[in-house]
Amino acid sequence: MKQVASVFAVLLLAGCVSTAPPQSAPIPDPGRASAPVSSQHAEVRFRQVASRIEPVAERECRRRTQGVNCDFLIRIDPNKKAPSNAYQSLSKSGRPVITMTQALTRNVNNTDELAFVMAHEAAHHIQGHLARRAQNAAAGAVILAGLATIAGSGPNDISAAQDLGAFVGGRSYSKNFELEADQLGTVIAYNAGYDPLTGALYFARVPDPGDRFLGTHPPNAQRYYAVQDTMAQIGR
Numbered sequence: 408m409k410q411v412a413s414v415f416a417v418l419l420l421a422g423c424v425s426t427a428p429p430q431s432a433p434i435p436d437p438g439r440a441s442a443p444v445s446s447q448h449a450e451v452r453f454r455q456v457a458s459r460i461e462p463v464a465e466r467e468c469r470r471r472t473q474g475v476n477c478d479f480l481i482r483i484d485p486n487k488k489a490p491s492n493a494y495q496s497l498s499k500s501g502r503p504v505i506t507m508t509q510a511l512t513r514n515v516n517n518t519d520e521l522a523f524v525m526a527h528e529a530a531h532h533i534q535g536h537l538a539r540r541a542q543n544a545a546a547g548a549v550i551l552a553g554l555a556t557i558a559g560s561g562p563n564d565i566s567a568a569q570d571l572g573a574f575v576g577g578r579s580y581s582k583n584f585e586l587e588a589d590q591l592g593t594v595i596a597y598n599a600g601y602d603p604l605t606g607a608l609y610f611a612r613v614p615d616p617g618d619r620f621l622g623t624h625p626p627n628a629q630r631y632y633a634v635q636d637t638m639a640q641i642g643r
Contacts (some may be wrong), residue, residue: 437608441516449512450483452521456521457481464529464601467591476501479529484508495528495537503532515609521595522599523606527592534591536584582625586633593637607634
């Protein structure tokens with residue numbers, strides 16, 4: 408089993424060359440974080456931002472995809488205790504759903520930050536990241552289970568290899584997916600009338616994941632660089 412895992416790791420390292428831009432200088436100091444606003448104020452702000460981001464995201468979705476459901480539902484998580492987070496999912500009918508927790512809507516410094524996070528999640532759907540991640544996980548499971556079978560492993564080891572392959576495969580391009588969503592999210596936020604550079608200062612106020620092997624997110628400074636680079640291209 409160890410031999411199979413080592414071979415698979417080599418294959419991953421050979422095939423997962425990052426296309427991400429190099430890490431830049433530290434993110435500019437965003438200044439002091441503003442005090443969390445009331446739930447009522449946060450909801451009003453959320454609705455205002457969503458009303459501007461949604462049509463732009465749907466337009467970009469229709470322009471960049473074919474046969475994809477572009478009817479976004481942007482909502483606030485009803486769980487009041489959920490930690491600060493935002494994520495994209497699909498409803499049972501295949502409708503793209505962007506969910507933000509109440510903690511996140513209260514803790515962003517301004518509408519630019521809120522718009523950038525919202526646009527980033529919309530970009531995940533437009534770029535098909537959920538499906539691509541599932542495909543990578545399935546491919547990883549097949550590859551490592553196959554290697555375990557060739558190595559003569561027993562059923563339990565083959566099952567474990569399949570699980571490991573799915574885990575590693577599902578994470579193999581996660582950092583690139585985040586950077587792709589940052590880049591397209593920049594375009595969406597900008598076209599909706601927000602300042603993505605101000606919005607991306609959000610990265611300076613959240614924990615930096617660093618550059619961990621098989622981590623799900625790239626370093627925050629690298630993400631801010633992606634926004635800077637995209638804005639430079641928009642300005643040309």
